[in-house]
Amino acid sequence: MNxxxxxxxxxxxxxxxxxxxxxxxxxxxxxxxxxxDLGITRDDIDTFxxxxxxxxxxxxxxxxxxxxxxxxxxxxxxxxxxxxxNAALYAYMRILSGLYETALVIGFSMAGSEFRVPLTxxxxxxxxxxxxRGIINFYSTAALQASAYMKKYKxxxxxxxxxxxxxxxxxxxxxxxxxxxxTISVEDVLNSKPLYLPIRQAHVSxxxxxxxxxxxxxxxxxxxxTDTPVWIDGVxxxxxxYYIGDRDLLGMEHLSAAAKKAYKMAGIKNPKKEIDFAExxxxxxxxxxxxxxxxxxxxxxxxxxxxxNGDSGIGGALPVNPSGGPLGANPINATGLxxxxxxxxxxxxxxxxxxxxxxKTAVVHAQDGxxxxxxxxxxxxx
Amino acid sequence: MPGNVVRARVPITFSYKNxxxxxxxxxxxxxxxxxxxxxxxxxxxxxxxxxxxxxxxxHKPIDQMVExxxxxxxxxxxxxxxxxxxxxxxxxxxxxxxxxxxxPGASSLISGIIKTSxxxxxxxxxxxxxxxxETTQGDYNDLAYFEPA
Numbered sequence: 361m362n363x364x365x366x367x368x369x370x371x372x373x374x375x376x377x378x379x380x381x382x383x384x385x386x387x388x389x390x391x392x393x394x395x396x397d398l399g400i401t402r403d404d405i406d407t408f409x410x411x412x413x414x415x416x417x418x419x420x421x422x423x424x425x426x427x428x429x430x431x432x433x434x435x436x437x438x439x440x441x442x443x444x445x446n447a448a449l450y451a452y453m454r455i456l457s458g459l460y461e462t463a464l465v466i467g468f469s470m471a472g473s474e475f476r477v478p479l480t481x482x483x484x485x486x487x488x489x490x491x492x493r494g495i496i497n498f499y500s501t502a503a504l505q506a507s508a509y510m511k512k513y514k515x516x517x518x519x520x521x522x523x524x525x526x527x528x529x530x531x532x533x534x535x536x537x538x539x540x541x542x543t544i545s546v547e548d549v550l551n552s553k554p555l556y557l558p559i560r561q562a563h564v565s566x567x568x569x570x571x572x573x574x575x576x577x578x579x580x581x582x583x584x585x586t587d588t589p590v591w592i593d594g595v596x597x598x599x600x601x602y603y604i605g606d607r608d609l610l611g612m613e614h615l616s617a618a619a620k621k622a623y624k625m626a627g628i629k630n631p632k633k634e635i636d637f638a639e640x641x642x643x644x645x646x647x648x649x650x651x652x653x654x655x656x657x658x659x660x661x662x663x664x665x666x667x668x669n670g671d672s673g674i675g676g677a678l679p680v681n682p683s684g685g686p687l688g689a690n691p692i693n694a695t696g697l698x699x700x701x702x703x704x705x706x707x708x709x710x711x712x713x714x715x716x717x718x719x720k721t722a723v724v725h726a727q728d729g730x731x732x733x734x735x736x737x738x739x740x741x742x
Numbered sequence: 743m744p745g746n747v748v749r750a751r752v753p754i755t756f757s758y759k760n761x762x763x764x765x766x767x768x769x770x771x772x773x774x775x776x777x778x779x780x781x782x783x784x785x786x787x788x789x790x791x792x793x794x795x796x797x798x799x800x801h802k803p804i805d806q807m808v809e810x811x812x813x814x815x816x817x818x819x820x821x822x823x824x825x826x827x828x829x830x831x832x833x834x835x836x837x838x839x840x841x842x843x844x845x846p847g848a849s850s851l852i853s854g855i856i857k858t859s860x861x862x863x864x865x866x867x868x869x870x871x872x873x874x875x876e877t878t879q880g881d882y883n884d885l886a887y888f889e890p891a
Contacts, residue, residue: 380747418752479829488762489792493882494827495840495853503820504842511818511866554823555831556840601798605842605851606790609818 361458362578366589367740368462369398370701375538375570375689377472387468387571388429394573395431398585402431405575406460409451410437411444411467411693415480430466430573443467443641444572444697445726445736451576452592461581467694468571472538477567477692484729486602496604498643499564501731503556505609506646510558512610513661515649517558521549522667524563524645524687530674531566531684533713536698538689539566563645570691572698590704594626594739602733612654615735619655619723626739628721631656635739636719637679637706639699641726642686648672651725651732652680674716682706682714696726700738707742765793768807774880778810778872780848788849811846812872813891818842818851821861839864843888855887863890 371394373386381389395401408430410423419425423439430437440447444467451463471477481498482491490496509515528544531537544562552562575585582589596618600607619631628634640651649663657678658666666672672680681687683702686695703722705711724738762770765781769792772779781793785800789808797804819841824831839861842851857873858864869891878884 418754476829478826478831482826482829487758488760488766489882493853494825495855497826499824499826499831500820500822500840503822504818504840507820508818554821554837557821557823559820603790603792603794603850605853606849 362456362461362580364579365452365455365576365592366579366582367574367592367700367704368577368582368585368589369394369575370573370704371397372536372572372694372698372701373570374536375472375568375691377538377568379470379473379569383468383470384426384429386569387426387466390571390573391430391464391466394575398575400585402435404584405431405462405464406436407451407454407463408432408435408437409447409463409465410439411442411447411465411697412439412469413441413480413693415483416469416471416475416692418475430464436460442728442734443726443736444694445641445700445724445738446597446696446728448574448576448697448700448738449595449597449736452595455576455578462575462577464573464575465697466571466573467697469692469694470569471567471690471692472569474569481730496730498730499559500556501604502644502646503559504604505650505731506558506644508610509646509650509663513663515663517550518546519664519667520558520563520646521546523648524549526673527645527681527684527687530682530714531688534684534688535712536689537566537684538568538570539687559644559646565643565686565690566688568689568691570689570694572694572701574697574701588708588742590707591741592738593741594622594624594628596621596625596737597735599734602729604731607731609731610650612650612732615651615654615732616656618735618737622723622737622739623656626741628739631723632658632678634721635678635723636721637682637716638723639683639703639725640681640685641696641699642681643690643727645687647732648680655723655725655737657723674714679716682711682716696736699724699726700740703740707740763795765795769793770880770882773882773884774878776874776878776884778812778845778852778885779807780810780850782806782808789847791845791848791850791852808847810848814843814845814870816841816856816864816866816868816870817844818866819856819864837861841870841888843870854885857887857889
């Protein structure tokens, strides 16, 4: 049995809306360059876990074409049909079991250029009720959640626009982000194309082509890779019902449960004080205050004040998505795993212009399903 | 960087005929008779609409059908300026309202289209009632929309 698991290496592509290379090459070059950084080869990896999705890939058992690129030939390899942070959760458990000392986790998609994102999202909806009715989808669900939050807590369209600009400014300083809108203003966001109000085009995450690779290792094996491991000290995972009308879109009891479990494992009693920053998988800007509050990072309903005081900005009381988050790049399947890579980078003081000073403990989040039906939470420390 | 810009078109078409299951089947049959049906969990007494066969919380089978009221309260809504069909986001001429409605006797909120003479008239907390197609045929569209009660 292994007792502690660390992130010992990570790398992401520069995400784009139209990749100049095919997926196989993108993945190969990413993994090879990560191995080169660490001075290792595929022989140093015990198990490989791929995060991908048959619908986003457009083929079944979709990793058969991409696994040779990650170095798993004749080795232990499996695929997780969910966000990459779930693949990291599997890798974490495999290492804890003691059967493996090291794992490579990789997530990717070509969501920027190769398929219609709302179509693959539609395939996750209840096939015999929601899909034929055509009312509930990822966008309208986000709008209903945003609307509930905004009405209950007097969070205005302008507050939401400010939050969007905060993230896009962070994304602008993130070398990996696909979406670069350095001059976007609150006015621009307020005037962007209405989709399902209060959701407008500017609030939507940047579905992009891209990949992220993370190497996890046991404490014993970590020294081989790095002198600055980032420890995974808590994990939590929880899923709500698929039916929107039965969910508490505001309280998000399931996300709250996943976060509490991760905090308990990590010995965190007061997340507001003990967490230094958060990387959240938000598909829409409006999800940020809802998730952050469900995870106990801010007081319920405090979104308005958080925006006003800049509490969630870099340099604020508890920075949220200093990387810019998925508003800067959302290569589906990699997005939650990127949160782990970004948090690790921050904890190792490698985040450049977006560096959060003195950060030692972070919370990382990933979601799947409409309105974040499924949530995964990691607590990581340096 | 050399570009790999040649693209293969990779169409995929699937068509399935999924069984809706006995709970939804009764719901759909109910719509034909202009009734809204739910199921009541024998353990927690929660009434699910649309009906399903298992209460996730109690992990018990549920098969007690109950009829739900048709005049309720709008709890939440979004004004849609687009539709999403076949993965395409398309603008609509006239914005429309998607609401979550609390009907008497149901624990679940039911989603539906809200029609009023103008969009600004719609407010959370307003009373709405189900409007049926004149001729129902046993499908989801039989319950056409909700309007102010």
